[in-house]
Structures are given as C-alpha cells and as structure tokens.
Amino acid sequence: MGLGNHCGMANTHVFHRTPLHTYPVAVAGDGPYIIDSAGKRYLDASGGAAVSCLGHSDRTVTDAIKAQLEKLPFAHTSFFTNEPMEALADQLIADAPSGMDKVYFLSGGSEAIEAALKLARQYFVETGHKQRRHIIARKQSYHGNTLGALAIGGNEWRRAQFAPLLIEVSHIAPCYAYRGQRDGETLEAYGRRMADELEEEILRLGPDQVIAFIAEPVVGATLGTVPAAPGYFKRIREICDRHGVLLILDEVMCGMGRTGTLYACEQDGVVPDIVCIAKGLGAGYQPIGAMLTNAKIYDAIVGGSGFFQHGHTYLGHAAACAGALAVQKAIKERNLLAKVKTLGKGLEERLRGRFGNHAHVGNIRGRGLFWSIELVADRLTKEPFDPKLKLNARIKALAMGEGLMCYPMGGTLDGVRGDHVLLAPPFILDDTQLDEIVDKLSRSVDRALAEAS
Numbered sequence: 001m002g003l004g005n006h007c008g009m010a011n012t013h014v015f016h017r018t019p020l021h022t023y024p025v026a027v028a029g030d031g032p033y034i035i036d037s038a039g040k041r042y043l044d045a046s047g048g049a050a051v052s053c054l055g056h057s058d059r060t061v062t063d064a065i066k067a068q069l070e071k072l073p074f075a076h077t078s079f080f081t082n083e084p085m086e087a088l089a090d091q092l093i094a095d096a097p098s099g100m101d102k103v104y105f106l107s108g109g110s111e112a113i114e115a116a117l118k119l120a121r122q123y124f125v126e127t128g129h130k131q132r133r134h135i136i137a138r139k140q141s142y143h144g145n146t147l148g149a150l151a152i153g154g155n156e157w158r159r160a161q162f163a164p165l166l167i168e169v170s171h172i173a174p175c176y177a178y179r180g181q182r183d184g185e186t187l188e189a190y191g192r193r194m195a196d197e198l199e200e201e202i203l204r205l206g207p208d209q210v211i212a213f214i215a216e217p218v219v220g221a222t223l224g225t226v227p228a229a230p231g232y233f234k235r236i237r238e239i240c241d242r243h244g245v246l247l248i249l250d251e252v253m254c255g256m257g258r259t260g261t262l263y264a265c266e267q268d269g270v271v272p273d274i275v276c277i278a279k280g281l282g283a284g285y286q287p288i289g290a291m292l293t294n295a296k297i298y299d300a301i302v303g304g305s306g307f308f309q310h311g312h313t314y315l316g317h318a319a320a321c322a323g324a325l326a327v328q329k330a331i332k333e334r335n336l337l338a339k340v341k342t343l344g345k346g347l348e349e350r351l352r353g354r355f356g357n358h359a360h361v362g363n364i365r366g367r368g369l370f371w372s373i374e375l376v377a378d379r380l381t382k383e384p385f386d387p388k389l390k391l392n393a394r395i396k397a398l399a400m401g402e403g404l405m406c407y408p409m410g411g412t413l414d415g416v417r418g419d420h421v422l423l424a425p426p427f428i429l430d431d432t433q434l435d436e437i438v439d440k441l442s443r444s445v446d447r448a449l450a451e452a453s
Helices: 058-071 084-093 108-128 147-152 157-162 187-205 232-243 264-268 295-303 316-333 336-355 391-402 431-452
Strands: 026-030 031-038 041-046 100-106 134-138 169-173 210-215 246-252 274-277 289-294 361-366 373-375 407-410 419-423
Touching: 026 100, 041 274, 058 108, 058 361, 084 100, 084 373, 100 108, 100 295, 108 147, 108 210, 108 246, 108 274, 108 289, 108 295, 147 210, 147 232, 157 232, 169 187, 169 274, 187 210, 187 232, 210 232, 232 246, 232 264, 289 316, 316 336, 336 361, 336 373, 336 431, 391 431
Parallel strands: 134 169, 134 210, 210 246, 246 274
Antiparallel strands: 026 031, 031 041, 100 289, 274 289, 361 373, 373 419, 407 419
C-alpha cells in the first residue's frame, strides 16, 4: 500500500496519536531538518519533543549503533551486562552532580519515572519505614503517560479521564513567577514562599508518611519552559533533608544539555537523591531513558533484600546504549554545551526582539535552548485566550505549513486555559537557522491570531 505524501485515517493501519489528522510522511533527515515524501523541508525547532539535540543525520551516532548491532544487538539483563551499558553508565556518573553513583537504564522517560517512584518506595521499605506512602508533586507539571507517572503529573487535561485509575498524590503550586509573584515581592521571596508550600504539605500529611517530592528543574511542555526562582530548589532541598524526604528531579525534557549544563539541576546548585533522564540522552537515535541514584539508596537495596523489585525487557539495550554513548561523547567532544549557551542567547535575543512588544505575547521565558512564549488576549490583565479558539493547534498547523516544527500547548494556566509555544531546537544550529525559526514562528502566530479574531 503506497502512502503517498500524506497519511490519513483512510489509508493506514497505524493507530496514530490523532487518528483524524492527516500526517506528512517523513522520509529523511538532514541536520536540523526533516524531509517529507514530497521533498518539503521542516526545520525542527522543537527537537520533536526536546529529543533530537544532534539533529536527524548524525553519522557518528548511526555508525556506533550499526557497529553494535553487528557485534551484539541485545542480551537480556537478567543474564548479562554489556559493554556499551557499562561504558555509558561510567560516562553519565563521571559527569553527574556529586553523589550520583548508579544508573538504571530504561527505554524512555515514563519508564524512568516509574522506576524512580518504585525505588523511592522500596528504599523506605528496606530501611524499616514501610509506613511512608505519599508522593508530593506540583501542579502544571508533566512526568509521563504511564499510570504512576500520570498520577504524579499535574497536567489536568491528561489526567482527567484516567483519574479513577490513578494513585492519590498531593500537588503543590508550581514556581511560576509570571502568574504567581505578588506586587512588591522579590523573585527570591516568591521562590521561598512557593518552596515553603512543600513543608506545609509534608506537615499536613505527616513527616514520617512522605516518600518523595518530585519536580522538573525547568518545567517542560505543560507549563512552557519555566525555570524556578533563584534559591527555590536550595530551599526545597533543605526541606526534604529536614524531614527525611527524597528529592526526585525529572530532567527527562530539560536535562542532557538542553538548558546549557548537562544536568539542569547544576544551575540551581542542588543534588537530588534520584534524577531521571531520557530524550536528549539518546537524541532520538534509539529509545532510551535512565534513572540515576545516589549510593545511600543503592546501598540500602543491596544491604536489604539485595534486588530492585522492578524490570523491563529492554533494560540496558546494547544498541540503544551504544547510540546514547556516542551522543554523549559528541556533546562533550564538540563542546556543544558552550554552543547551547551561545545559541540560547541568540534565540532569546531574537524572541525578545520580535515578540517583546507583541500585543498578545505576555511572557518570554527559558534557559539554554529551551524557550517559550506565552500568548495572552490582554497583556495588562494577562487574560488568556478562550480555549475554544484552539490557538495553540492553529499555530502548530500554520507553522508546519511554513516548514517549521514547534511545540504549542494549551492549558498553560490550569489545564484548560492558556496557550504557549515551546522551542527546543537541536544544538547544531547556525545563526541563519535561528532567524528562520523566529521569522516562521512570527508569521504563524500572527496568522493564527488573525484567524482566531
């Protein structure tokens, strides 16, 4: 069956994400561009979903995967370890925040989050604190689509229809200064006030009842690249330590160089007990995710039951680890973290120059190559657009027409109201491509606003 240029619901056996949508057929990659079957080029300004940090045609990475496939594609980890898995773990720990000691490899971000939740619970079982059962997370967060990850996430739209299946989780407010900072309140004071909500919730639940607090250092798709206020995470770390609560950081989207340091938490000056990564870990060349933990937690498992009661078939997949190792070596050897910072400044300047005085852009925020614009009907009141306008969907469709991939989302405020556009382009861009991103995004936003008016 020939698919032609577009694949719609009538001529495919694939259960697509949105079955009523007609998709162009991707056939090739060229650096930061994806090419469809008609030859149209799309500049990937969102890295898919903050995944493709090296673009779509890095031969060093594909050659590493091919070489591993020729040697050994897969060996189940209940029987063997493998060389690329061991080497990748060594590389990640060598570059990780001080205290991280062990790596558990999975096939993606949601799996990494599920593993972190189970490990956190098992740690307290092993150490004689079986009564601890509560997880605290934040509203307007996103931690994955499996049931455990969905339960701790604060994306109300994604949670709603599955609510009867989800475990009970406490959600405190996000650190979202654009909407939460009070008049006359410093950014640092705002951050402390938001962090103190964690302590209030721990005390409400009972300090000996809480397992962990989980958060994204820079909130991703649900809220739109929101960094925490200065001092927020240091205060969070103090509160967790005071009450014996584990700190889990979700760096699935914001980690692996996306914000300018390999681990996003480096810029907040904190070290978590567990950190989850994926997306930029393997740059999309193979499915892979990972959970990193400290020696304290690992030693509790080893000194207790002696095994982690968790597992998946493709843990530590040899070819996936080989590809991810090549990605991490490329980031280091090509000095791409420095390039992320330089390109990030260039992208910020262009976004502020084009949208800083835009009548319907209320906020421009981000870090590194992780930026968003938040759209508002009124800049003064910060009133969002009517969700019925589906402004974010209009922008995405118009941008694709322009040959630009971006990541618009709705529900920025509360899961229903609010629109933002997220950008997370590859680390390999040049200045002309930064211009291309902002030019095409500007036209798409203005056309969408005109259509919606």
